[in-house]
Amino acid sequence: MAGLLLSRTEKVYIVNGIEEDFRSDGRSNYDYRPIELETNVVSHASGSARLRLANTDILVGIKTEVDIPKPETPGLGKIEFFVDCSANATPEFEGRGGEQLANRISNILQRAYHASQAFNLKQLCIFEGKQCWKLYVDILILECGGNLCDAVSLAVKAALFTTRIPFVKAALMDGGDVDLQLSDDPFDSKPLVVGTAPLLVTLCKIGNKFVVDPSAEEEFCSIVSVVIGVSGNPAHYTTEKIENVESKFTTIGMSGVGGLVPDTLKSAISQGIVAAKCLDSALGRSLLRERQDICSYKKDSYGFLK
Amino acid sequence: MSDVYKVIHPNKYFNDYISLNVRPDGRKFDEQRSIKLNANAISNADASALIKCGNTTVVCGITLELATPKAEEPDHGFLVTNVELLPLCSSKFKPGPPSDYAQVISNTVNDIIKNSKCIDLKDLCIVSDKLAWVLYCDMVCLDNDGSIIDACITTLITSLKSLSLPAVSFDVETEEVKVDISNKTLLKVTGLPVATSFAIYQSPESNIVLTDPTTFEEEMCGGIGANLIVCWNQGLLCGVQKYGGGNIPTESQKNLLQVAKKRSKLVEEVIETCLS
Amino acid sequence: MPFDYRRFNGPEDSVSYKRFSEDFLRTYDELYKDLLDENGKRKDGRALNEARSLCTSISRTNIVSQAKGSAYVELNKTKVICSVFDPREITGHQNEYSWFGQIYCEVKFAPFSCPRKRRQLVPDSDEKALSADLKKALETVVRRDKFPNFQMDIFVYILEHDGGCLSAAINAAGLALADAVVPMYDIVSASSVAIINDQIIIDPTEAEEHLALMYTDKEKNHGLVTMCFMHHLKQFTDFRQIGSVDAECVLKVMDILEKECDKLMLVIKKIMVSNVVRQHNEHKVLLEEAKFREEVLQSKVEEWRKLLNAG
Numbered sequence: 048m049a050g051l052l053l054s055r056t057e058k059v060y061i062v063n064g065i066e067e068d069f070r071s072d073g074r075s076n077y078d079y080r081p082i083e084l085e086t087n088v089v090s091h092a093s094g095s096a097r098l099r100l101a102n103t104d105i106l107v108g109i110k111t112e113v114d115i116p117k118p119e120t121p122g123l124g125k126i127e128f129f130v131d132c133s134a135n136a137t138p139e140f141e142g143r144g145g146e147q148l149a150n151r152i153s154n155i156l157q158r159a160y161h162a163s164q165a166f167n168l169k170q171l172c173i174f175e176g177k178q179c180w181k182l183y184v185d186i187l188i189l190e191c192g193g194n195l196c197d198a199v200s201l202a203v204k205a206a207l208f209t210t211r212i213p214f215v216k217a218a219l220m221d222g223g224d225v226d227l228q229l230s231d232d233p234f235d236s237k238p239l240v241v242g243t244a245p246l247l248v249t250l251c252k253i254g255n256k257f258v259v260d261p262s263a264e265e266e267f268c269s270i271v272s273v274v275i276g277v278s279g280n281p282a283h284y285t286t287e288k289i290e291n292v293e294s295k296f297t298t299i300g301m302s303g304v305g306g307l308v309p310d311t312l313k314s315a316i317s318q319g320i321v322a323a324k325c326l327d328s329a330l331g332r333s334l335l336r337e338r339q340d341i342c343s344y345k346k347d348s349y350g351f352l353k
Numbered sequence: 354m355s356d357v358y359k360v361i362h363p364n365k366y367f368n369d370y371i372s373l374n375v376r377p378d379g380r381k382f383d384e385q386r387s388i389k390l391n392a393n394a395i396s397n398a399d400a401s402a403l404i405k406c407g408n409t410t411v412v413c414g415i416t417l418e419l420a421t422p423k424a425e426e427p428d429h430g431f432l433v434t435n436v437e438l439l440p441l442c443s444s445k446f447k448p449g450p451p452s453d454y455a456q457v458i459s460n461t462v463n464d465i466i467k468n469s470k471c472i473d474l475k476d477l478c479i480v481s482d483k484l485a486w487v488l489y490c491d492m493v494c495l496d497n498d499g500s501i502i503d504a505c506i507t508t509l510i511t512s513l514k515s516l517s518l519p520a521v522s523f524d525v526e527t528e529e530v531k532v533d534i535s536n537k538t539l540l541k542v543t544g545l546p547v548a549t550s551f552a553i554y555q556s557p558e559s560n561i562v563l564t565d566p567t568t569f570e571e572e573m574c575g576g577i578g579a580n581l582i583v584c585w586n587q588g589l590l591c592g593v594q595k596y597g598g599g600n601i602p603t604e605s606q607k608n609l610l611q612v613a614k615k616r617s618k619l620v621e622e623v624i625e626t627c628l629s
Numbered sequence: 630m631p632f633d634y635r636r637f638n639g640p641e642d643s644v645s646y647k648r649f650s651e652d653f654l655r656t657y658d659e660l661y662k663d664l665l666d667e668n669g670k671r672k673d674g675r676a677l678n679e680a681r682s683l684c685t686s687i688s689r690t691n692i693v694s695q696a697k698g699s700a701y702v703e704l705n706k707t708k709v710i711c712s713v714f715d716p717r718e719i720t721g722h723q724n725e726y727s728w729f730g731q732i733y734c735e736v737k738f739a740p741f742s743c744p745r746k747r748r749q750l751v752p753d754s755d756e757k758a759l760s761a762d763l764k765k766a767l768e769t770v771v772r773r774d775k776f777p778n779f780q781m782d783i784f785v786y787i788l789e790h791d792g793g794c795l796s797a798a799i800n801a802a803g804l805a806l807a808d809a810v811v812p813m814y815d816i817v818s819a820s821s822v823a824i825i826n827d828q829i830i831i832d833p834t835e836a837e838e839h840l841a842l843m844y845t846d847k848e849k850n851h852g853l854v855t856m857c858f859m860h861h862l863k864q865f866t867d868f869r870q871i872g873s874v875d876a877e878c879v880l881k882v883m884d885i886l887e888k889e890c891d892k893l894m895l896v897i898k899k900i901m902v903s904n905v906v907r908q909h910n911e912h913k914v915l916l917e918e919a920k921f922r923e924e925v926l927q928s929k930v931e932e933w934r935k936l937l938n939a940g
Contacts, residue, residue: 118648119745123844154758162852163844164873278873295850296879299870304768306864309887313880320876358930369929375922395789396706398741408694412788414741420643433639437750440735441712441784443695448735448784450751451635463637487643489747491740495710495786496693519646532649568695 051267061268062254072262077322079260082201084330086209086337094210094239098202101262102192104136105199107184107206111213113173113227114181124171124179126160128153128186130199136191145188151302152186152199158298159200159245159276165297166244174217177225182210193263196274200247201330207244208284208334211236242281245297246326248319249274252307257315259322271305273315274298277323283331294324367573371556378407378567383612385549385565386500388620390507390627392515400516402508402627407567408498410442413508415516418487419530422478430477430485434463436492436505443497443568454577461582461594462492462505469546469586472513476541480523484530488516499567500550502582507547511624516540545624546586547617550579551609555599562605564612574598583610585617636750645746657845661826664840673705673834680820680832680889681705681793683800683896690808690904698809702801704832706791711801713809716779730776734764736785736798743790744835759795766799766819766857766867772812781811792834795855795869796821800897807901815859817866818897820889822882824852824874829882831889842872850874854882858890 053061061071068075080101089095092108099105114125130153132145139145160166171180184206186199213236216228251261251269258265261272276298282291299316301307307315359366359377370377380386386407395401398414422429436459440448451459466472477486490512492505517537523530552566552574563570566579574580580598584591590610595601601609632638647653663672670676681704693699696712703709719731736759738748763785771781783805785798799819806813823833823841826849830837833853841851852872858865870879 118644119654120844121654150757151761154754154761157754158871161842161871162873163846164848164851168844273868293875295873295875296852296870297873299854299868299879301765301865301868306769306859306862306866307868308864309883312865312868313883316879317876358926358933362933365929365933369926370922373922373925375925379918379922395708395739395741397744397789397791401741410693412739414739416741416747417646418639418643418747419646419649420640423640431639431643433637435636435740435750439737439784439786440782441696441699441710441786442693444714450633456635459636487639489639489740491750493739493786493788496695498694519650521646521649530649532646534647534650 051263053264053267057264058268061265065253065256065258065265068256070258071264076256076258077318079322079326080262084201084205084333086205086334087341093212094206094208096202096205096209098198098205100192100194100198100201100260102190103194103198104188104190104192105195105202106187106189107199107202108187109206109210110183110185111210112181112183113178116172116176116179120168121176122172123168125181126166126168126171126184127181128156128160128184128203130186130188132188136188140188148195152196155196155247155274155276155298155300156184156200156203158300159247160297162278162297164243164295165276165278167240170240171212173215173227174225178217178227180212182207191263193266194249194260196247196249197260197326200245200276201326204241204244204246204279204330205334207239207241210239212239240281241279242284242331243278243292245276245278246323246330247274247276248323248326250315250319252305252311252315257318259319269303271301271303271307273307273312273319274300274302275316275319275323277320277327279327279331280324283328284334286335294320294327296320363569364573367554367569368556371554371561376563377569382561383564383608385616388507388623390511390623392511392627400512402511402515404504404508404511406500406504406565408496409494409501409504410496411492411494411501411504411508413490413492413505413512415512416489416491417518418489419479419484419521420487422482422485424482426474427482428478429474431487432466432472432474432477432490433487434466434490434492434509435459436462436494436501438494438497438501442494445497458501458505458578461502462509465502465506465546465548465584465592466509469544469584469591471510471542471544471546471586473541473543479521480525483525483528484521484523486518488513497568499569499571500565500579502579503548503550503565506584507620507624510542510545511627513540514542514624514628544586545621546584546591547620548582548584549613549616551581551583553580553599553601560599560602562601562609564616581609583613585614587621588614633751647745657840657843657847660836660840660843664825664837671830671834672836677828678831678885680892683893683900688804688900689907690804690900691908696805696809698805698807698811700801700804700808702797702804704791704793704797706789706834707793707797708788709785709794709797709801710788711783711785711798711805713802713805713811714782716776716781719778719780726778728777729773730771730778731780732764732768732771732773732783733780734760734767734783734785734802736760736763736787738787738790742787745839759798762795762855762867762869763798763802766817767802767806769864769866770803770813770815770817770859771806772814775812790835792836792838793821793832795819796857799857799867800893804897804900808904815861816894816897816901817857817859818890818893819855819857819867820886820893821853821855822886822889824850824854824872824878824882826851827878829878829885831885850878854879854886856883856886856890858887860891860894
């Protein structure tokens, strides 16, 4: 974030603090900032979530559309990510300024969700080779307060968790066309299975240490960061008893200018996978609680968009 | 010292050479550069060829696709030729959509090929009004050192000559298409157009015609490409294009056509040896 | 897709004929069966841990006469060409003065480079991602403080894609930068592996990469890892992984890639040295040839020099 101005002393303060495992806002190097999450905030979307991680503010809406599957993968649905950096977030996003960042984030998400063990695209299939669901994941960055990747991935997973896909009856007609029949009842739908959906964790190298969840000031002090995508554990996302699934890396990437010694990178990704597992179970717990709350009594309207 | 001279006084440098009856790279005025041709260099393409005329390098690759023919020409296939002048081949080209110059080159190559009628588009039709071949011919310039159209035409013809089409069966009832890759037939190519570029230099005494110019020579003669392109098709003159530059002196007109004719013979031989 | 008025377009509904051939829709299991023969060798006869050799006789620098520096890299069927141009000043009033030079990278596939489909002429998201990766890999290596407020253009063109595109692009760009005498901290080398069903395959071909990223219900590790390494500083400048791989496997792959990059480094050095020797010899021959012409020209140059000295 070039709009941020930090003096030399401030930088030294941040870097030295991290060396002592004590960050300027009182956290240790492994701590996240408080996260607020709200689901089903946009009534027109099939699923939506809004997430606030300190000053970072993300709104995710998911749209479902019927599409024709790709010829090389007839039995799979499609998922696409669009990131929009609102000009409100920081003045640099005005015009085409946010485009590069938006492309980078959607690229990372696309890679992270690509693996079959991360997100099962088979559940989006309607009629093999003819019709499938396509999920449009629209991500709106309302405010930038550092650590965009992690916040976006959390919000996307939460939004996918609340997404419901209508039951469709498909029948093959003469001439190869498919006839789709949709039920009138909006509750005649199934939720998506998203337990394994990946979360992204950014590890920022500041001085000689890695920190998770860097604030905008901390990002400014770092030259290189490692972004990892770690698939989730479906056991956290259901009330039924199912077996734990071991988390795996679905994507690893580096950003920023700078190199890393192999051992440093190894310790970084090991640190990252621990953080990702904690995040995943915390997200699962709160999403289940929210779902229960909605079921048990009508949710009081409060919050940002309601 | 002469390098510095070239950078500071390019016009004078060039003129000095010309006045000594020699070109900066040591060629005579009507001498062409050596040609290296290699067919099927790229195995992922359905047919391909690479040419090197001096430094100018062009690769042509053909990809085959199937499509329904146009309603107004139900028994014609498609031949789509494009010339890409990559930003990597010269600092004059910037990334992004093709420049005006690139479009001119692309159009000229397309015109020459279409007018020479070396491919009968009817041969590309499989089932009238239902299915036809689309030949995407992409010529990519890897190193632009002048006379690029000559190189493009030669690679294109070479790759067309080495192209074979797989057998296709089309079921009229179910509209099902089946392709048998193991059974291929060579595409019929009639004629063999060969283009030869010339640059016309306006020296104070007279206008001098340079065969197969390099980029530096093209620049010195004004304009962004070659000034004159003469196209011969197996002993028949099939096209002459003139783009800016000086006037052609009457006495060299005949000679110029002869040079182009001789070169077309030579290129024909090169293609023959390359494909045999 | 928007209509491109600047090029000749084919019909809109055209599809590759390969879609109608028998092997287009082969399943994961079928392809997996074909991956290795009974001796545990891959289709091209290599062992699992055997990389394709970066052929020193074919791969070379200084291939594009118009560029400042250029390189051509060939790994069996994968063919990549790269050129680097002189730095040019960053213009435009909205840009602030930057104390570091900028690097602009563009990776492009030839329309006929891929075995499965025809690539479009307009850049797609794959190419943009590759360009971003290449930029990340090179930014760290180049001494950008040497050309403040200047931009250096690096263009990579993939003539034929048979796996390992990113690593080939990085290797080619590294050679081209060296050929253009751009100051760098170290020589870069890049290498890639595919992980298919827990087996680590070094320097995969396109078919192997395709299988590694294919949709499967298997729980085993699948994925692709590409790494760019600076040999003397012992640092990664870029590390990319996709697919789903567990932590143990990632750590193992890192060690393997480090070794591979070290091996590659020797080859790259050899290419560089042999090219310097070749260029030197070529230059000598050219000078010899030009001697006569130069002598004649010399009188003119002398005239010019006198003029210069006279002011």
